[in-house]
Amino acid sequence: MEAIEASQLSKTYKGGVRALDGLSLEVEAGTIFGLLGPNGAGKSTTVKILTTLSRADSGEARVAGLDVVRDAQRVRRSIGVVGQKPGLDGDATGRENLEMQAEIYGIRGAKRRERVDELLERLGLAEAADRLGKTYSGGMQRRLDVALGLVHRPKVLFLDEPTTGLDPEVRAGLWQEIERLARDEEMTILLTTHYLEEADRLAARLAIVDRGRVVAQGSPDQLKSELRGDTVQVELVESTNGDAVAALHRLPGLSGLSVDGRVLRARAENGAAAVPTVLAALEENGLHVAAATIARPSLDDVYLRHAGRSFEQADGDNRKEAA
Amino acid sequence: MTALNHTKHVALRYIRALLRQPAWVAISLVQPVIWLLLFGALFKRTADIPGFSGGSYIEFLTPGVVVMLAVSSAGWVGMGFIEDINRGTMDRLLVSPIWRGALNLGSVAQSMLSIVIQSAIVVGLAVAVGARFHNGVAGVAVLIAVGALLGAIFASLSNGVAVLTRQRETLIGIVTMVTLPLTFLSSALMQESLLPSWIRWAAKFNPVNWAAQAGRSAAQANTDWGLIASRVGFLALLLLASAAFATRAFNAYQRSI
Numbered sequence: 062m063e064a065i066e067a068s069q070l071s072k073t074y075k076g077g078v079r080a081l082d083g084l085s086l087e088v089e090a091g092t093i094f095g096l097l098g099p100n101g102a103g104k105s106t107t108v109k110i111l112t113t114l115s116r117a118d119s120g121e122a123r124v125a126g127l128d129v130v131r132d133a134q135r136v137r138r139s140i141g142v143v144g145q146k147p148g149l150d151g152d153a154t155g156r157e158n159l160e161m162q163a164e165i166y167g168i169r170g171a172k173r174r175e176r177v178d179e180l181l182e183r184l185g186l187a188e189a190a191d192r193l194g195k196t197y198s199g200g201m202q203r204r205l206d207v208a209l210g211l212v213h214r215p216k217v218l219f220l221d222e223p224t225t226g227l228d229p230e231v232r233a234g235l236w237q238e239i240e241r242l243a244r245d246e247e248m249t250i251l252l253t254t255h256y257l258e259e260a261d262r263l264a265a266r267l268a269i270v271d272r273g274r275v276v277a278q279g280s281p282d283q284l285k286s287e288l289r290g291d292t293v294q295v296e297l298v299e300s301t302n303g304d305a306v307a308a309l310h311r312l313p314g315l316s317g318l319s320v321d322g323r324v325l326r327a328r329a330e331n332g333a334a335a336v337p338t339v340l341a342a343l344e345e346n347g348l349h350v351a352a353a354t355i356a357r358p359s360l361d362d363v364y365l366r367h368a369g370r371s372f373e374q375a376d377g378d379n380r381k382e383a384a
Numbered sequence: 385m386t387a388l389n390h391t392k393h394v395a396l397r398y399i400r401a402l403l404r405q406p407a408w409v410a411i412s413l414v415q416p417v418i419w420l421l422l423f424g425a426l427f428k429r430t431a432d433i434p435g436f437s438g439g440s441y442i443e444f445l446t447p448g449v450v451v452m453l454a455v456s457s458a459g460w461v462g463m464g465f466i467e468d469i470n471r472g473t474m475d476r477l478l479v480s481p482i483w484r485g486a487l488n489l490g491s492v493a494q495s496m497l498s499i500v501i502q503s504a505i506v507v508g509l510a511v512a513v514g515a516r517f518h519n520g521v522a523g524v525a526v527l528i529a530v531g532a533l534l535g536a537i538f539a540s541l542s543n544g545v546a547v548l549t550r551q552r553e554t555l556i557g558i559v560t561m562v563t564l565p566l567t568f569l570s571s572a573l574m575q576e577s578l579l580p581s582w583i584r585w586a587a588k589f590n591p592v593n594w595a596a597q598a599g600r601s602a603a604q605a606n607t608d609w610g611l612i613a614s615r616v617g618f619l620a621l622l623l624l625a626s627a628a629f630a631t632r633a634f635n636a637y638q639r640s641i
Binding site: 113114116142149150151152153157162 | 386389390393396397400401404471472473475476477478479480481638639640641
């Protein structure tokens with residue numbers, strides 16, 4: 062069964078910013094699905110539409126089998142959402158935040174007390190339960206946000222950039238928690254991120270989003286294996302003009318050659334076998350090599366191939382557009 | 385049932401947040417005292433003006449101060465919404481099955497409660513300095529209810545403006561620009577027959593004046609229940625309109641995200 066189905070979602074904001082341009086995706090129930098893309102790719106807009114916060118101009122979406130427009134109220138009962146901005150109320154204690162959230166979902170009396178205590182315990186907030194939310198550290202606030210999204214045991218949980226702005230240690234802790242949730246609660250989780258590492262680590266399947274569309278979809282391994290072979294990266298002593306490209310162009314088994322200052326990148330069927338010939342060809346042309354590395358394909362390479370630009374570059378471009 | 389429970393919890397949330405700001409609590413309790421005593425002292429001789437009917441100026445002023453407090457305290461209610469929007473709390477509530485009306489209604493309820501408490505302080509203080517309320521507890525209850533009704537109108541307007549503009553500065557500007565003139569274009573501080581004729585004319589259309597008329601009539605001798613009923617009716621209609629405005633503003637906000 063598909064827990065989330067979106068087909069041909071489009072949305073243009075006032076002022077002509079085209080956030081989504083025919084985005085489609087399917088998420089199988091009980092899995093973690095990653096929506097990976099740079100800032101401004103349309104990830105958050107997708108989450109807003111799937112969680113009934115916003116409406117698509119065209120296209121359809123179903124969450125937990127329910128149409129997000131026609132059955133919005135029932136969708137809201139089935140989903141938990143942890144937004145990008147902290148949703149907690151800083152002027153209320155952690156416990157009070159959870160109590161109000163429980164009341165909204167009709168969880169009252171003894172059941173409410175039980176569930177609130179359980180969540181506080183589980184997310185490591187029991188000791189801080191009666192402190193005001195605004196006194197919490199960034200990591201604690203995030204955990205309280207997650208707890209708020211879980212109060213009513215949703216079938217589908219949306220995590221919009223859950224670890225953005227958290228330090229690495231806190232991030233690793235949250236990753237563990239997310240993995241545990243998917244395993245123990247048989248929850249479907251849709252996670253957006255612009256950390257390649259995070260998608261790689263958590264998501265069983267992922268969709269790469271660029272300029273409002275899904276440009277590639279599959280498991281991280283599938284996507285990486287589609288690229289076949291390894292990335293060979295060579296750092297030269299001095300930056301190069303076209304010479305290096307010309308030198309390597311004729312070598313068999315190399316593809317996707319690119320130059321960025323002193324760094325050359327190419328794909329090779331077998332990286333280990335390609336390196337000696339690459340080095341020899343460069344030296345022959347008087348280009349001295351400072352370092353050479355072989356890497357298994359990363360999601361960054363996948364992104365580069367499908368979006369036609371590197372992830373960091375896309376992130377930068379979109380920031381500039383947004384500014 | 386659900387709607388009521390949701391409204392209750394939204395209201396509780398705002399009330400709790402306010403009570404946790406000692407400065408706010410102190411200011412809200414002291415402000416009515418300052419207004420009543422300051423205006424009372426400043427305009428004391430008004431009672432000597434030929435044509436001024438009724439007892440002391442404090443006695444006349446008390447309903448006016450209740451009305452002024454209602455407008456000025458309700459005007460700021462929208463700040464809570466702006467903060468909720470900026471912090472992401474609003475979005476969290478909107479993706480939950482919370483009854484949509486509870487958001488506005490809950491914050492309006494909080495505002496009305498504040499007004500009732502402040503008004504009770506004003507009335508208590510007025511009694512302490514010798515003002516008399518001719519219809520006893522019933523008259524005072526009507527006065528406070530009218531203040532709360534006026535407050536509900538302005539709280540809804542404030543919430544509507546807040547979600548439309550989402551800017552503290554804009555809301556502050558609008559509230560300061562609107563409340564003072566509305567207060568002075570009314571009989572809150574001065575007997576209607578002594579107002580310049582153009583102000584008297586403008587006051588006819590001013591909800592603050594409607595509230596002042598109704599509240600004062602309930603508090604003083606020669607109570608005109610017909611006038612009270614008509615003014616309360618006007619205010620009730622205006623409340624419906626402002627609640628509709630807040631709802632529409634909310635829908636516009638949701639379309640924009």
